[in-house]
Amino acid sequence: xxxxxxxxxITLDRWLGHYALRASGLSASEVRALFxxxxxxxxVSLAGGMPYVRALPEDLVRSALESVMTNEGPxxxxxxxxxxxxxxxxxxxxxxxxxxxxxxxxxxxxxxxxQQALDLVTKLFIDPGDVILAEAPSYVGAIGVxxxxxxxxxxxxxxxxxxxxxxxxxxxxxxxxxxxxxxFLYTIPNFHNPAGVTLSAERRPEILAICQENDILIxxxxxxxxxxxxxxxxxxxxxxxxxGVIYLGSFSKTLAPGFRVxxxxxxxxxxxxxxxxxxxxxxxxxxxxQMVISEYLAQADWRGQIDEFRGVYRERRDAMLGALDEHLPxxxxxxxxxxxxxxxxxxxxxxxxxxxxxAVTELVAYTPGTAFFADGGGRHNLRLSFSYPTxxxxxxxxxxxxxxxxxxxxxxxxFAGTGILxxxxxxxxxxxxxxxxx
Amino acid sequence: xxxxxxxxxITLDRWLGHYALRASGLSASEVRALFxxxxxxxxVSLAGGMPYVRALPEDLVRSALESVMTNEGPxxxxxxxxxxxxxxxxxxxxxxxxxxxxxxxxxxxxxxxxQQALDLVTKLFIDPGDVILAEAPSYVGAIGVxxxxxxxxxxxxxxxxxxxxxxxxxxxxxxxxxxxxxxFLYTIPNFHNPAGVTLSAERRPEILAICQENDILIxxxxxxxxxxxxxxxxxxxxxxxxxGVIYLGSFSKTLAPGFRVxxxxxxxxxxxxxxxxxxxxxxxxxxxxQMVISEYLAQADWRGQIDEFRGVYRERRDAMLGALDEHLPxxxxxxxxxxxxxxxxxxxxxxxxxxxxxAVTELVAYTPGTAFFADGGGRHNLRLSFSYPTxxxxxxxxxxxxxxxxxxxxxxxxFAGTGILxxxxxxxxxxxxxxxxx
Numbered sequence: 001x002x003x004x005x006x007x008x009x010i011t012l013d014r015w016l017g018h019y020a021l022r023a024s025g026l027s028a029s030e031v032r033a034l035f036x037x038x039x040x041x042x043x044v045s046l047a048g049g050m051p052y053v054r055a056l057p058e059d060l061v062r063s064a065l066e067s068v069m070t071n072e073g074p075x076x077x078x079x080x081x082x083x084x085x086x087x088x089x090x091x092x093x094x095x096x097x098x099x100x101x102x103x104x105x106x107x108x109x110x111x112x113x114x115q116q117a118l119d120l121v122t123k124l125f126i127d128p129g130d131v132i133l134a135e136a137p138s139y140v141g142a143i144g145v146x147x148x149x150x151x152x153x154x155x156x157x158x159x160x161x162x163x164x165x166x167x168x169x170x171x172x173x174x175x176x177x178x179x180x181x182x183x184f185l186y187t188i189p190n191f192h193n194p195a196g197v198t199l200s201a202e203r204r205p206e207i208l209a210i211c212q213e214n215d216i217l218i219x220x221x222x223x224x225x226x227x228x229x230x231x232x233x234x235x236x237x238x239x240x241x242x243x244g245v246i247y248l249g250s251f252s253k254t255l256a257p258g259f260r261v262x263x264x265x266x267x268x269x270x271x272x273x274x275x276x277x278x279x280x281x282x283x284x285x286x287x288x289x290q291m292v293i294s295e296y297l298a299q300a301d302w303r304g305q306i307d308e309f310r311g312v313y314r315e316r317r318d319a320m321l322g323a324l325d326e327h328l329p330x331x332x333x334x335x336x337x338x339x340x341x342x343x344x345x346x347x348x349x350x351x352x353x354x355x356x357x358x359a360v361t362e363l364v365a366y367t368p369g370t371a372f373f374a375d376g377g378g379r380h381n382l383r384l385s386f387s388y389p390t391x392x393x394x395x396x397x398x399x400x401x402x403x404x405x406x407x408x409x410x411x412x413x414x415f416a417g418t419g420i421l422x423x424x425x426x427x428x429x430x431x432x433x434x435x436x437x438x
Numbered sequence: 439x440x441x442x443x444x445x446x447x448i449t450l451d452r453w454l455g456h457y458a459l460r461a462s463g464l465s466a467s468e469v470r471a472l473f474x475x476x477x478x479x480x481x482v483s484l485a486g487g488m489p490y491v492r493a494l495p496e497d498l499v500r501s502a503l504e505s506v507m508t509n510e511g512p513x514x515x516x517x518x519x520x521x522x523x524x525x526x527x528x529x530x531x532x533x534x535x536x537x538x539x540x541x542x543x544x545x546x547x548x549x550x551x552x553q554q555a556l557d558l559v560t561k562l563f564i565d566p567g568d569v570i571l572a573e574a575p576s577y578v579g580a581i582g583v584x585x586x587x588x589x590x591x592x593x594x595x596x597x598x599x600x601x602x603x604x605x606x607x608x609x610x611x612x613x614x615x616x617x618x619x620x621x622f623l624y625t626i627p628n629f630h631n632p633a634g635v636t637l638s639a640e641r642r643p644e645i646l647a648i649c650q651e652n653d654i655l656i657x658x659x660x661x662x663x664x665x666x667x668x669x670x671x672x673x674x675x676x677x678x679x680x681x682g683v684i685y686l687g688s689f690s691k692t693l694a695p696g697f698r699v700x701x702x703x704x705x706x707x708x709x710x711x712x713x714x715x716x717x718x719x720x721x722x723x724x725x726x727x728q729m730v731i732s733e734y735l736a737q738a739d740w741r742g743q744i745d746e747f748r749g750v751y752r753e754r755r756d757a758m759l760g761a762l763d764e765h766l767p768x769x770x771x772x773x774x775x776x777x778x779x780x781x782x783x784x785x786x787x788x789x790x791x792x793x794x795x796x797a798v799t800e801l802v803a804y805t806p807g808t809a810f811f812a813d814g815g816g817r818h819n820l821r822l823s824f825s826y827p828t829x830x831x832x833x834x835x836x837x838x839x840x841x842x843x844x845x846x847x848x849x850x851x852x853f854a855g856t857g858i859l860x861x862x863x864x865x866x867x868x869x870x871x872x873x874x875x876x
Binding site for chain 1: 450451452453454456457458459460461464465488489491492494496499500503507511512513514515516517518550551553554557561562563564565568579582583585586587621655681682690694695696697698705707708711714715717718719720721722723724725726727730
């Protein structure tokens with residue numbers, strides 16, 4: 001119970017025997033302490049998945065705020081509908097139309113970030129021990145939610161074209177044989193966090209067919225889909241199947257996360273339950289936040305602003321790829337066509353978690369691959385994010401990372417065969433880094 | 439699955455067999471449809487617990503918004519700490535000091551309204567079947583959350599001085615005998631929703647002692663404490679016991695609910711788990727909302743503004759009490775010393791739920807007492823809220839209510855003994871009305 005961040009004394013927890021069973025799924029990572037160090041300005045953080053909100057012109061936000069106060073003051077300050085502001089739900093249809101989705105605003109539920117939609121869907125479907133299928137690797141924040149409801153997360157092989165259909169089929173067959181209840185497939189089809197890959201157009205109908213045959217719901221999480229660098233992403237899974245998919249969207253990456261506004265689009269019967277669950281959890285999402293976003297969408301050239309963001313992130317991706325080519329030519333990584341992330345394979349003998357303290361000492365931070373697996377995988381991977389640091393800082397960061405990796409390899413070469421090879425491990429049960437780092 | 443509001447066709451739910459067990463605790467009330475009718479402008483609603491945000495000068499909000507944009511633009515738009523903005527957590531200490539609480543900002547967690555704190559605490563402590571003790575009646579939104587985690591809510595007798603210590607003792611003894619696991623006591627000690635009563639200063643240490651003896655945690659929910667009409671409330675339970683109480687506070691009633699900002703103050707070990715649960719649920723609360731409130735607290739005379747609100751609500755309470763005296767002199771009700779609510783006892787033969795459609799026809803709405811019980815109680819009670827309508831509308835509403843009640847009684851008198859006495863019931867399982875009505 002020692003809080004490494006706050007320096008609080010170790011105290012016994014008087015209520016230790018009182019927690020629910022699910023509370024044991026909530027464990028703090030010791031990496032948190034490291035990330036606290038990593039947030040010092042001299043450290044180049046390639047760890048966080050923060051959007052670069054400075055690319056959003058301030059006057060667009062000011063103008064939306066002004067309209068809200070002038071036109072909707074009292075209702076922006078008041079409680080609202082648990083499902084969300086109708087006008088915003090209607091505008092969300094326009095956003096989703098960009099990825100081929102046609103829907104009714106009646107089936108949209110506005111949430112406190114799409115993270116809350118993840119939470120509500122999990123609450124609605126998962127009994128302890130139920131299986132959730134997910135890519136290998138998967139989003140750290142989703143794994144955190146799934147654990148908090150005592151789900152059993154089963155990772156499915158994922159390659160450069162996304163989830164591998166044959167592997168999905170096999171995983172389902174295996175789990176069925178074990179009499180496990182599979183509740184849903186959680187997937188991030190576009191510019192995956194952390195893998196950076198996109199599910200190919202060819203595989204989409206196949207994944208849908210497999211889930212349909214097996215009566216498995218799909219939870220399609222799509223925060224990055226509009227942030228493509230070259231060509232648009234293939235049609236959303238939801239655009240191909242109205243009844244079998246819950247689709248999650250977010251304004252956190254295409255506008256700003258500080259308002260905490262995301263949404264779920266769900267089949268009607270599920271949507272009804274989602275609203276009840278949302279009301280139980282928070283009564284209603286922030287009227288003020290919703291109305292600011294609604295005014296922004298009504299006034300600003302939001303499609304043009306997304307193009308701006310695309311340009312910013314494309315430049316940063318290129319800076320990172322260039323620096324990786326230059327400084328770490330022996331490693332393997334993917335080339336993301338959008339989004340925020342590059343997934344790096346380390347040599348077998350390197351442990352990304354064990355290496356992190358040394359990286360932070362060298363003033364660079366990344367997220368160890370283990371954060372993205374529920375089963376201990378990912379030790380030889382790390383996730384690099386290019387969304388927040390400037391191109392120059394990205395180059396500095398990769399140079400430092402190369403120094404760290406080189407140092408680790410030299411160390412290993414020196415002591416190879418001496419039996420004192422084991423590197424100090426930060427923690428055996430790394431879970432989620434703090435959210436602003438994910 | 440028919441949605442009475444949207445006029446959607448009845449559809450089969452393909453995913454019916456897939457929900458978690460807890461999802462059965464989420465049921466929509468048929469009263470929802472009625473409340474939709476009741477939100478028409480010609481209806482005087484005494485049902486909602488909405489604060490009168492028009493009493494908040496608009497320029498105070500504008501000025502806070504301006505400061506946020508000028509001083510903290512990019513960080514207000516960005517992800518933040520899962521625990522909440524440090525400056526706001528520090529200011530929250532000043533708010534709680536008004537009720538005698540001394541605490542460390544390290545133990546404060548900012549939440550999306552205090553409703554989210556209720557959700558997180560329940561998630562952290564409740565396994566299916568665990569008991570939560572609560573006043574009789576209790577807050578409809580809390581009952582909703584408790585049900586959504588399959589808690590067993592046991593109501594404890596409550597009188598004009600709040601929770602009755604002897605009844606609490608007996609309930610605990612009885613439950614212990616039945617080998618039930620009691621997880622916490624949920625209480626609203628000040629200007630109770632819906633009962634309107636305040637736990638007396640004499641009973642506070644007694645309630646604390648009973649819980650301490652029995653190793654029962656207290657969840658103290660205090661959204662209305664600062665809205666006293668005459669004299670301040672007795673010290674908060676949390677001010678008398680640091681380790682045994684989780685305290686929930688909110689800016690929804692003292693500033694505006696549209697920002698969705700509340701907080702929990704918890705013993706340190708519980709606080710750590712609460713932050714992890716909060717991060718799983720929403721990553722972090724809205725930076726923007728938190729910073730607006732923080733600027734408001736820094737710039738405005740917020741204590742003076744709370745005095746303004748007090749004046750507004752005192753005048754409305756008086757209007758309601760006067761109208762009740764005039765039009766319904768035979769009924770019984772409490773005289774609240776603060777807050778938003780009056781709890782009315784109807785004659786035994788009247789059913790508040792069955793009467794509601796007739797009330798709405800007469801253009802007045804209230805909340806039936808059954809919404810505030812987990813066990814079917816409250817049929818002969820109703821809750822009237824005086825927070826939102828003007829004094830004049832309150833008088834109109836009570837006059838209409840008197841007509842309805844008189845009509846019901848006449849009907850009963852006419853048909854007494856004829857065997858056709860039973861009134862049509864809206865629904866046998868009334869649960870929560872929609873949140874903006876609670």
